[in-house]
Amino acid sequence: PSFMKTYIYIKVLLALKLQDGNAVRRETGVEGGNIAVTCPFLLSGSRKFVCKDKCGGENILIETTNNTAERGRYSVKYERNIIIFKDFLYFTIKDLKKSDSGRYRCLFSGWLVNSKTLFKQLFVKLAVVAR
Template sequence: MKVRHTLMVFFFLYLQDGNNGLVKVQLYSGAEGGDVRVKCPSSLFGSWKFFCKEPCEQEDILIETTYVRAQKGRYSIEWMRESRYVYVTIKQLTKSDSGLYRCGFESSSQRIEVIVIDALLDGDPSEEKTLYSRTGGNVLVACYFNTSESRKYFCKGECKDEDILVETTDFTAQRDRYSIRYVPVAPSGVFLFVGITQLTMSDSGRYRCVLDRLLSTDPYREFEIVVTDGCVND
């Protein structure tokens, strides 16, 4: 799949299960096949530093060290002396890397979410807008807008009423195989994550992620999906 490798980072409030209320989660997103670098709480030299995927049992620890840096497979961890922050890099991202993580050191950790996407669309006319996949696969696209709006939707073709796949005035919505997720970015702007699972040949076509803004000159991002039955060459 030919996509632009992209990294973006922002903060949002995530509703934690149970009675713990809202906790702040760092959200990072990178393109499949690319890399993502996450920032963890500051630590002291020589302290135990770790990165794990939730539920973060012993078998879920992906990398750990008491040294300045370490590498294990696709994961690397480094303590930066100047800032004393810990940075973790995941290389060659795959869709299975999406999920919740924790990283930090002995006495402090940060909850992190990683979302692996197929493309970021930010209005740049030169950006890649055609995604290639095969039947049974999934597509997830991040659309960036400079302003926000209450109604968001994901549609196919010309986006007439009958073409709307999923819409919401909330933060997330799911309808059959289609999903949409709205994430505000401080200090301004929003991301819409739109996705399709279990792709079929009939899913080939043009799509839009849309903010319902009257008199706007930039109301949507558009991309094309090409679904094939055979192998797809990168």
């Protein structure tokens, strides 16, 4: 029906809008230190991801449907703020290394657990500097 066409069209526009240059945040961390990045979202889904560069294979640092997750030096915490209608994904890297510099993505996929539909992503450019 026309509702589905409109729904798909809106999702395509949202995905295209989120990939423009305005969606990139820049963060700087110190080698050996920790960094916490806040990824705010107006819409979220059930599955949360943090990836380095492209999302696939070894580049997926964390993938979870839980509100918190940890994998090695990486951790995420999800919070919903119903007062301001925003969701937050807090992404932390411990013991920063120069090789951690690069482009990261915080993203949510659809409300259904097995959905591959991307609802929102935020790009973060991280630079790790020497002490």
